[in-house]
Amino acid sequence: MDRLTAETKIKELAKRIERHNRLYYEEDRPEITDQEYDQLMRELIELETQFPELASPDSPTQRVGGEPLPFFEKVVHKTPMLSLGNAFGEADIRDFDRRVRQAVGSQAVRYVAELKIDGLAVSLHYENGVFVRGATRGDGTIGEDITQNLKTIRSIPLRLTRPLTLEVRGEAYMPKAAFEKLNREREERGEPLFANPRNSAAGSLRQLDPKIAASRQLDIFIYGIGELHGETVESHSEGLDLLESLGFKVNKERRVFEDVGELLAFIESWTQKRPSLPYEIDGMVIKVDSYAQQEELGYTAKSPRWAIAYKFPAEEAITILEGIEVSV
Numbered sequence: 001m002d003r004l005t006a007e008t009k010i011k012e013l014a015k016r017i018e019r020h021n022r023l024y025y026e027e028d029r030p031e032i033t034d035q036e037y038d039q040l041m042r043e044l045i046e047l048e049t050q051f052p053e054l055a056s057p058d059s060p061t062q063r064v065g066g067e068p069l070p071f072f073e074k075v076v077h078k079t080p081m082l083s084l085g086n087a088f089g090e091a092d093i094r095d096f097d098r099r100v101r102q103a104v105g106s107q108a109v110r111y112v113a114e115l116k117i118d119g120l121a122v123s124l125h126y127e128n129g130v131f132v133r134g135a136t137r138g139d140g141t142i143g144e145d146i147t148q149n150l151k152t153i154r155s156i157p158l159r160l161t162r163p164l165t166l167e168v169r170g171e172a173y174m175p176k177a178a179f180e181k182l183n184r185e186r187e188e189r190g191e192p193l194f195a196n197p198r199n200s201a202a203g204s205l206r207q208l209d210p211k212i213a214a215s216r217q218l219d220i221f222i223y224g225i226g227e228l229h230g231e232t233v234e235s236h237s238e239g240l241d242l243l244e245s246l247g248f249k250v251n252k253e254r255r256v257f258e259d260v261g262e263l264l265a266f267i268e269s270w271t272q273k274r275p276s277l278p279y280e281i282d283g284m285v286i287k288v289d290s291y292a293q294q295e296e297l298g299y300t301a302k303s304p305r306w307a308i309a310y311k312f313p314a315e316e317a318i319t320i321l322e323g324i325e326v327s328v
């Protein structure tokens with residue numbers, strides 16, 4: 001086949017496969033069988049292997065993962081991925097608010113409250129809008145390059161809606177339903193079970209074989225910007241809206257508050273609603289919205305003074321002893 005025909009065929013195949021991905025993953029109404037889908041994918045992989053210069057970085061073949069890696073390269077986070085101070089009750093939140101208001105003087109303070117997704121923090125780096133590298137948080141300064149595994153997460157865009165160079169942070173996670181299904185399959189195969197969705201997400205992303213990560217139905221919520229070039233934003237909430245417009249999946253349950261009382265009511269409401277979510281959360285993250293105020297507040301040795309993690313009380317450990325339900 002000549003190059004021009006191959007180019008047309010590759011573009012046409014990629015468009016067909018992306019349409020079937022949308023039908024299958026977003027609308028849950030596939031039009032072709034898995035076998036027919038696999039055939040299309042094999043054809044595209046074959047053409048991209050024959051004409052590597054025609055394979056684009058956002059081709060659907062990037063989602064299926066290549067050969068297993070011998071090891072993970074180390075990645076130094078240019079902007080460190082910090083830790084979060086903890087709050088365990090209303091008094092801690094009010095103390096946090098008092099400290100913030102003390103530091104920013106008489107200015108009005110706006111907070112953004114977000115669900116704290118219980119997964120694995122990762123960093124995603126984009127050059128001119130193309131996903132080029134992803135890494136685990138590691139110790140906040142040095143993480144592991146897990147780009148191949150992250151490419152299998154469908155909600156991670158391989159190409160942004162604009163050719164921006166930036167680095168974002170997010171929490172990769174395994175939905176509760178995928179976790180339960182995975183453990184049922186492992187039980188049938190007599191394999192050890194994962195203790196919780198966070199461990200299974202971390203275990204899946206630390207596999208050297210990307211085909212394993214690709215089989216694990218992982219997802220991600222982007223929660224912050226590490227570096228941003230070619231665009232300026234003044235606040236965290238504006239930054240999250242920009243990220244959404246670029247194609248990132250940002251959790252919709254975020255809300256902005258001026259009043260601590262309403263913030264506390266919001267936190268309480270999610271303590272109750274937590275079991276109804278299709279993914280696990282272990283608390284809320286409260287952040288000062290204004291970047292200028294974040295600058296004024298600065299950082300301790302390891303965490304920002306402008307953010308705090310509110311940790312939900314440990315869920316009652318309910319164990320079933322021979323059918324008798326006891327709370328411990």
Ligand SMILES: CC(C)(C)c1nc(N2CCN(c3ncccn3)CC2)c2cc(C(N)=O)c(N)nc2n1
Binds near residue numbers: 118
């Ligand atoms: C950018 C800041 C520092 C404010 C920040 N840091 C976070 N984390 C830091 C500590 N992390 C961590 N991880 C492992 C060990 C120690 N710290 C895990 C991410 C956030 C995590 C979530 C979430 N999970 O949903 C979130 N909505 N916002 C975050 N925001």
